Amino acid sequence: MSLVLLVSGLLILLALLGAPLFTIIAASALWGFYQEGIDFQALAIEFYGIAEMPILLAIPLFTFAGYLLSESQAPQRLVRLSQALLGWMPAGLAVVSLAVCALFTAFTGASGVTIIALGALLLPALQQAGYPEKFSLGLVTSAGSLGLLFAPSLPLILYGVIAEISVDSLFRAGILPGILMLVALSGYSVWTNRAVRVPLGDFSWAEVRAAVRAAAWEIPLPLVVLGGIYSGYFAISEAAAVTAMYVLIVDMLVLREVKWRKLPDIMRESMMLVGGILIILGMSLASTNYMIDAGVPQKLLALVSQFVSSEFSFLVLLLLFLLVLGAILDIFSAIVLVVPLILPVAMQFGVDPIHLGIVFLATMQLGYLTPPVGLNLFISSYRFERGIVEVYLSTLPFFIILLLSVIIIAFWPWLSLVLL
Amino acid sequence: MPITLRKFVSAAGKLGSSLETLLLVLILSSMILLACAQIVLRNVADIGLPWSDELLRMLVLWIALAGAVSASRADKHISIAVLDPFLPALLKKLVRLLIHIFTAVICAIVAWFSLQFVLTSKEYGDLLLGNVPAWCLQAALPLGFALIAWRYLIFFLTDLIALFAADSTAADSLGKEPEL
Numbered sequence: 001m002s003l004v005l006l007v008s009g010l011l012i013l014l015a016l017l018g019a020p021l022f023t024i025i026a027a028s029a030l031w032g033f034y035q036e037g038i039d040f041q042a043l044a045i046e047f048y049g050i051a052e053m054p055i056l057l058a059i060p061l062f063t064f065a066g067y068l069l070s071e072s073q074a075p076q077r078l079v080r081l082s083q084a085l086l087g088w089m090p091a092g093l094a095v096v097s098l099a100v101c102a103l104f105t106a107f108t109g110a111s112g113v114t115i116i117a118l119g120a121l122l123l124p125a126l127q128q129a130g131y132p133e134k135f136s137l138g139l140v141t142s143a144g145s146l147g148l149l150f151a152p153s154l155p156l157i158l159y160g161v162i163a164e165i166s167v168d169s170l171f172r173a174g175i176l177p178g179i180l181m182l183v184a185l186s187g188y189s190v191w192t193n194r195a196v197r198v199p200l201g202d203f204s205w206a207e208v209r210a211a212v213r214a215a216a217w218e219i220p221l222p223l224v225v226l227g228g229i230y231s232g233y234f235a236i237s238e239a240a241a242v243t244a245m246y247v248l249i250v251d252m253l254v255l256r257e258v259k260w261r262k263l264p265d266i267m268r269e270s271m272m273l274v275g276g277i278l279i280i281l282g283m284s285l286a287s288t289n290y291m292i293d294a295g296v297p298q299k300l301l302a303l304v305s306q307f308v309s310s311e312f313s314f315l316v317l318l319l320l321f322l323l324v325l326g327a328i329l330d331i332f333s334a335i336v337l338v339v340p341l342i343l344p345v346a347m348q349f350g351v352d353p354i355h356l357g358i359v360f361l362a363t364m365q366l367g368y369l370t371p372p373v374g375l376n377l378f379i380s381s382y383r384f385e386r387g388i389v390e391v392y393l394s395t396l397p398f399f400i401i402l403l404l405s406v407i408i409i410a411f412w413p414w415l416s417l418v419l420l
Numbered sequence: 421m422p423i424t425l426r427k428f429v430s431a432a433g434k435l436g437s438s439l440e441t442l443l444l445v446l447i448l449s450s451m452i453l454l455a456c457a458q459i460v461l462r463n464v465a466d467i468g469l470p471w472s473d474e475l476l477r478m479l480v481l482w483i484a485l486a487g488a489v490s491a492s493r494a495d496k497h498i499s500i501a502v503l504d505p506f507l508p509a510l511l512k513k514l515v516r517l518l519i520h521i522f523t524a525v526i527c528a529i530v531a532w533f534s535l536q537f538v539l540t541s542k543e544y545g546d547l548l549l550g551n552v553p554a555w556c557l558q559a560a561l562p563l564g565f566a567l568i569a570w571r572y573l574i575f576f577l578t579d580l581i582a583l584f585a586a587d588s589t590a591a592d593s594l595g596k597e598p599e600l
Contacts, residue, residue: 264444
């Protein structure tokens with residue numbers, strides 16, 4: 001027993017010191033196999049399971065399409081179009097920023113690309129329009145992970161794979177909770193800027209027409225992809241293939257905004273992220289199977305049952321746990337590692353697996369904004385050359401609004417389940 | 421290190437990096453083309469390609485490993501590293517040494533047992549995609565992990581040499597990103 005503790009302690013220490021997470025998972029799986037006298041080949045066999053999940057095809061294709069989109073002028077056109085449509089309302093530009101970031105994040109897989117592609121565009125625009133510095137920085141940083149609950153975001157797909165539930169229904173379940181977050185942040189932006197005399201933009205049909213014409217090649221994309229997925233015409237991986245091909249043709253052949261010699265680097269960059277996620281998934285297939293064989297979910301259930309007895313108290317505990325988890329682990333690792341263990345426990349307490357997924361992802365989204373790991377904080381601090389503490393403090397009001405939304409999402413399952 | 425050797429090492433690094441990129445471009449392009457061809461053929465001509473689903477799933481495995489190998493070259497794997505900022509400089513260097521050799525050893529073990537898995541599969545004569553021996557396609561597993569192990573071994577050795585290099589100029593020239 002003490003040896004087990006020693007090994008686990010060492011692995012945790014190595015992880016906290018910065019060892020690649022997949023090696024930690026691999027080592028713990030190997031240790032488990034060794035304890036049980038299972039041949040180490042089992043690790044390779046489990047990892048090979050990656051080749052037995054057809055839906056995983058969507059991950060490289062959507063990721064590549066997102067990276068390519070962010071290299072083109074699409075973000076600029078998207079901002080112009082939304083500005084033409086929404087710029088007339090109070091705090092219009094702030095609302096535009098939130099909406100555009102949400103759409104863009106959904107398409108680029110919540111990997112921090114949003115802040116890099118759109119932030120540099122939106123931050124100066126917000127400041128120029130007269131929004132306070134701190135508000136603008138906080139808005140751009142928090143908006144970088146806002147579209148997480150909208151199709152076709154990678155975390156939703158990955159949750160579907162791990163929980164073995166239909167990704168289509170997850171895509172449907174995410175709509176209202178995603179809109180809630182968007183509306184809450186927009187409402188906050190309007191309210192907090194009520195004293196700031198930001199000149200209202202004029203609404204002009206001419207500008208709308210011009211913006212639509214400029215974005216003529218991008219507008220069909222969300223319609224085809226989301227329409228295709230939500231109507232059931234396309235399977236997810238088919239929608240991903242169509243998206244990748246469409247973006248490739250439009251950006252490389254029609255608009256020619258990305259140079260051909262940059263294409264291999266874009267492919268390489270995007271596939272490094274995909275490789276990094278899938279190698280963790282492959283290793284965790286092995287460690288999870290071992291843990292399920294060893295009855296870890298049952299032990300977890302027994303432990304949790306000592307503290308909670310109802311769905312309500314379980315959800316309270318879950319939220320606290322996920323807030324801490326989100327501060328330490330990135331969303332992708334958290335899904336593959338933690339979901340298989342808490343899913344059976346949650347179901348015992350009457351939580352719907354789809355609702356659990358939405359709560360899980362919504363809470364992990366807050367993790368993008370919490371120190372010490374918060375990805376958005378670092379990207380923003382790096383991209384806009386601000387101190388990490390300054391970035392953190394500026395996101396604080398947005399964090400609180402999002403936290404309130406997460407609490408509503410968690411205790412009002414109707415929001416996630418009504419559209420199924 | 422003599423100039424010629426250093427030139428050779430850097431040239432080998434560039435070659436390796438280009439090969440990785442080439443491989444990623446090839447796999448990703450075939451995935452996009454094959455997946456789209458599948459949709460077009462099914463909807464327009466009502467033809468299904470019997471092996472295409474299986475091949476696409478294999479390509480996902482390959483791109484996962486090729487992407488992970490590329491991520492290793494840039495040392496860009498997902499990690500936690502909460503304690504890292506609090507460590508003093510020398511300890512940080514030692515910790516990096518430890519982590520690099522740990523990663524290399526774990527990946528070497530995984531590569532070795534993946535090889536056993538592939539050999540077993542070869543022995544049984546498993547077939548994929550109709551009549552292709554499964555082990556040819558599965559060989560990506562040991563190969564990928566061996567390359568990651570190799571990369572982190574290089575990281576480890578470079579760090580070690582840099583740590584023990586007597587004069588600072590030698591440490592400077594060797595402390596750079598290793599390219600092999």
